[in-house]
Amino acid sequence: MIQGLRALFFSKTMTIALKDGNSNNSQVRACNSVGECYLHTVEVVGSNPIAPKTKQFSDKCSSLSFTFDGYVYNPLEYAWKNHEEYLNRFVKPGARVLFLGMNPGPFGMLQTGVPFGEINAVKNYLKINNQVETPRVQHPGRPVLGMDIKRSEISGKRLWGLLEKLFPDSAKLPEFCAVVNFCPLGFLDSGKTAKNITPDKLLKNERKALEDLCMEYLDYVVSYVKPQYLVGVGQYAKQHLEALGSKLDVISIIHPSPGNPQANRDWEGKVLATLKENGIWN
Numbered sequence: 001m002i003q004g005l006r007a008l009f010f011s012k013t014m015t016i017a018l019k020d021g022n023s024n025n026s027q028v029r030a031c032n033s034v035g036e037c038y039l040h041t042v043e044v045v046g047s048n049p050i051a052p053k054t055k056q057f058s059d060k061c062s063s064l065s066f067t068f069d070g071y072v073y074n075p076l077e078y079a080w081k082n083h084e085e086y087l088n089r090f091v092k093p094g095a096r097v098l099f100l101g102m103n104p105g106p107f108g109m110l111q112t113g114v115p116f117g118e119i120n121a122v123k124n125y126l127k128i129n130n131q132v133e134t135p136r137v138q139h140p141g142r143p144v145l146g147m148d149i150k151r152s153e154i155s156g157k158r159l160w161g162l163l164e165k166l167f168p169d170s171a172k173l174p175e176f177c178a179v180v181n182f183c184p185l186g187f188l189d190s191g192k193t194a195k196n197i198t199p200d201k202l203l204k205n206e207r208k209a210l211e212d213l214c215m216e217y218l219d220y221v222v223s224y225v226k227p228q229y230l231v232g233v234g235q236y237a238k239q240h241l242e243a244l245g246s247k248l249d250v251i252s253i254i255h256p257s258p259g260n261p262q263a264n265r266d267w268e269g270k271v272l273a274t275l276k277e278n279g280i281w282n
Contacts, residue, residue, distance in 0.1 A: 048087070048088055048091075048092065049224065050087050050091055050220075050221070050224055051084050051087050051088060053217075053220055053224075054076065054083070054084075054087060054217070055076070055080070057076075057184070057213065057216075057217040058074060058076035058077060058080075058184055060213050061074060061076075061183075061184055061185055061210065061213055061214075062074050062077065064206070064209055064210055064213075065206070066187070066202065066203075066206050067203060067206065068187065068189070068197065068202065068203070068206075069189060069190045070139075070187055070188050070189040070190045070197060071137060071138060071139045071142075071187070071188045071190065071194075072185055072186070072187055073104065073110050073135055073138065073144070073185065073186040073187075073188070074135075074184060074185055074186075075104055075109055075110055075111075075112075075113045075184065075186070076113070076184045077133075077135070078113075078132060078133040078134065078135045078144065079109075079111075079112060079113025079114075079132045079133070079144075079146065080113065081113075081130035081131060081132075082112055082113035082114055082117075082122070082128050082129075082130045082132065082147075083113040083114065085128050085130060086113070086114045086115075086126065086128055089126075089128075089174070090126065090170075090173060090174055090178065090179070091174070091178040091179075091180060091221070091224075091225065092174040092178065092225070093224060093225055093226055094174075094175065094225075094226065095174055095175065095176060095177050095178040095225050095227050096175075096176055096177065096227060096228050096229060096280070097176060097177040097178075097227055097228070097229045097230075097231055097280055098177065098178050098180065098221070098222060098225055098227040098229070098230050098231065099159075099177055099178070099179045099180070099231045099233055099253075100180060100181070100182055100218070100230070100231065100232050100233060100237040100238075100240070100241055101115055101116055101179070101180070101181040101182065101233045101234070101237060102181065102182055102183065102198060102199065102233070102234060102236050102237055102255075103181055103182065103183035103184070103185060103186060103187075103198065103199055104117075104181060104183075104184065104185070104186040105153050105155055105156070105186070105196065105257075106142055106186065106188060106194065106196055107149065107151045107152070107153040108153035108155065108156040109156075109181065109186070110142075110144065110186045111132070111144055111145060111146055111147075111149045111153075112128075112132070112146070112147065112149075113132060114126065114128060115179050115180055115181045116153070116155055116156035116159045116160060116179060116233075116256075117153070117156055118152055118153045118154075118155075118156030118157045118160060119147070119149050119150075119151075119152060119153075120152060120157070121156055121157065121160035121161070121164070122147075123147065125160055125164050125170050126160075126170050127170065129147055130147075131146070131147070132144065132146025132147055133146075139188050139190070139194045141192060141193070141194045142188055142194035154256065154257070154258045155255070155256040155257045155258075156256075158256035158263070158267055158268065159179070159233070159256050161268075162268050162271060162272070163177070163179075165268075166281070177227075178221075178225050178227070180221055182199075182214050182218060182236075182237055182240055183199050183210065183211075183214050184214075185199075185210070187199070187201075187202070198236070199211070199236075200236060211240070214240070215240065215243065215244070218240065218241075218244065219244060222244060222246060222248075227248065228248065228249075229248065229249050229251070229278070229280050230244075230246065230248050230249065230250045230251075231250075231251055231252065231253055231275075231280070232250065232251070232252040232253070233252070233253055233255055233256070234252065234253075234254075234255030234257075234260075235252055235255075237252070238250060238251070238252035249278065251274065251278050251280075253270075253271045253274050253275070254267060254270055254271060254274075
């Protein structure tokens with residue numbers, strides 16, 4: 001079954017060709033057992049090419065092995081419904097700016113499947129609220145509660161809070177920006193505190209295998225969105241945007257994590273100033 005298509009199956013053999021772009025319609029060529037073929041139009045419901053590409057990327061990342069003492073989470077598996085809806089509604093060609101984060105945080109995307117996915121922003125601003133499954137393996141001290149989580153992720157609250165001030169109607173957001181993460185995996189050590197391990201702390205060969213996949217996907221996302229500006233949320237993201245070798249301007253904004261001292265005093269004002277200095281926001 002191809003998700004996102006509404007069609008009538010009236011023959012044993014069917015060939016489907018989807019248009020690449022923003023059109024809601026596609027042509028279907030269907031042939032019956034005596035060789036009679038028909039062309040008719042079907043509606044593509046809430047889908048775009050980035051979703052299947054992302055699913056392939058997720059599967060490749062899940063096939064990697066890591067030897068650190070801890071747990072690996074892939075929210076593109078157990079929170080795929082939320083992530084797929086997010087991609088279809090908020091990552092579209094024509095966005096002026098691509099914001100790139102590092103990887104999922106334990107109280108944000110690891111729970112909701114949305115980049116910087118602070119629970120209230122996901123539910124109330126982005127209006128995404130699908131069922132999140134339970135990962136096959138998870139740290140006993142850091143279970144995935146999905147859309148029932150009560151704890152707010154500060155990074156996501158700050159980032160989506162700023163975007164909500166600029167665009168109170170989230171339906172207008174894709175015209176300005178798309179927000180994605182470089183790496184889809186989250187890493188928590190096995191200790192009682194389930195300390196978050198960022199990708200740059202992985203063993204060199206394991207990190208390289210992961211980052212190679214992430215770079216390939218990032219290149220696709222940039223070519224798909226075709227932004228005018230690339231913005232790294234933090235220096236790690238900026239470095240990988242620069243590594244693309246794109247002719248686009250690459251800048252960074254202060255990462256909104258409360259673990260970053262610069263973010264704890266007027267993060268919003270500092271970010272707006274950076275965006276204005278670079279002609280991204282008036």
